[in-house]
Amino acid sequence: MVMSQTESAFANAHPTEQDIAVSIRGVSKNYGAVEALKDMSLDFPRGQLTSLLGPSGCGKTTLLKIIAGLLKHDSGEIIVNGKNVTGPGPNRAFVFQDFALLPWATVMRNVAFGLELRGVPRSEREDKAEKYIKGVGLAGFENAYPHELSGGMRQRVGLARALSVDANVLLLDEPFSAVDEQTRRKFQEDLLSLVANEKKTFIFVTHSIEEAVYCSDQIALLLPRPSRVHEMIRPQIDRSKGVDNIPREPEYLDIVDQIWASLRAYVE
Amino acid sequence: MVIMGYKLPNMSSLLIWGLLWEIIGQTGLTFFVPPLSEVFVTLFKIIGTPAFVKALTETAQAFLAGVFFAIAIGIPVGIFMGRSRLLDELLLPWVNIFVSAPLTALVPVLMVLFGFGMKSIIITTTLFGIWIIILNTRAGVRQINRSLIEMSRSFGASQFDAFTKVYFWAALPEILGGVRIGVIRAVKGVIIGQLLISIVGFGALFELYASNFLMSHFWAVLIVLFALAFSISEFLGYLERRVSYYAANRS
């Protein structure tokens, strides 16, 4: 990242100022007459998990796809690693709500597909895919087809594919919404260990308040009509207490209540 | 078919029709229908003859070439139409006209344009088969799950990769359905071509036998032709069923 002298001085003067991986500046998006996003600005600190939380229809998917470069925005800027982006790029990888796996390809080919599209030779990409297949707990399923897997396993394939291209920003659109409750818990824990180990920036869309509070370093609470960032919340949950105890912690419950109070008016 | 509680194998109804044919033939009702047994005797007699082998190779060459072009042009055009709104609006009216047009009427025009040889026959064959392949491929591509398209874009797929690694395979069940119908139409095309353009191949045999009132020869060749068309169609149907296992699981 190139900084002007004043900018870097500014950064030095504020040691708490964080390294920003993705920055949204005044982004607007209309679908015909529908105002999906209006003048939205938001920063995503590097190496952290930021949730986009809000009722359905408030533009979460739209924002995520704009960051991914899959949708064009009408105005504003998307800055990734200091550079303005207008289309998809190797520094971002997407995990789809409905998995988006190739039904005719094995788990191995699906996981390696991102690398295949980038022209990585077969043996090299399969070595790498193998590592991530193990990493997401699918060892032994390399030759299975998506229709032979459960929803949770399919999403692990989607996650492994996104991880294997080594993008430093991961975009996840409600990745656990099509997954049953028990699997979801396990998934959330795995996600947290990924955030801790992979040193990637995670942008995570969810409509579950509990999930957002449990998993996030930072929550952007979005509200519709017109879509805007209503509030930024940094839960700072002490995760050392263990998954099973956190839901009973007063600090956790307070944050959940506080978010629920903000959302209540819009969900009715 | 079930008769008196017994389930008979597929197509056993053909036996009944064959029997009916034999009876009508034996009564000598019309010279046009010789007994089926006589037709089969003739069939085995002519099947190895040089005239028959020559007709078969001529027809097979024209047919295979025509089908090759119908598939090699039809599938990419269908994919492009399914992916590009502009191209779709430009081409769809024409494809819809041709898919239902009486193409036989166009054959004389082809003869003027391309002469009386193999070239015109191949073009006729292609013309009969290609439109339904285009339409089915287009329909298959249009129903591709949006997120598969977004997935390939997000991982930086080139247009070529997206077409060959995603769109083609995602639309494969519909494409094969189109190819199956297209191939059956192409059989029609190649015979019409051989009858109208230049008297070669099976067309020549039909012409020869019909004009000399060799009815059992005529029927024998027709049965061979039907059997070939049926086998090709069944084979493609089998391929179609093999890939349709994932059509149901495509999302």
Ligand SMILES: Nc1ncnc2c1ncn2[C@@H]1O[C@H](COP(=O)(O)OP(=O)(O)O)[C@@H](O)[C@H]1O
């Ligand atoms: N392709 C589209 N065409 C028209 N309107 C759309 C389209 N996609 C989304 N919208 C509208 O934009 C708004 C935001 O949608 P979306 O980003 O999917 O919200 P979320 O993911 O938060 O549920 C909704 O009102 C939705 O109806």
Ligand SMILES: [Mg+2]
């Ligand atoms: Mg959504």
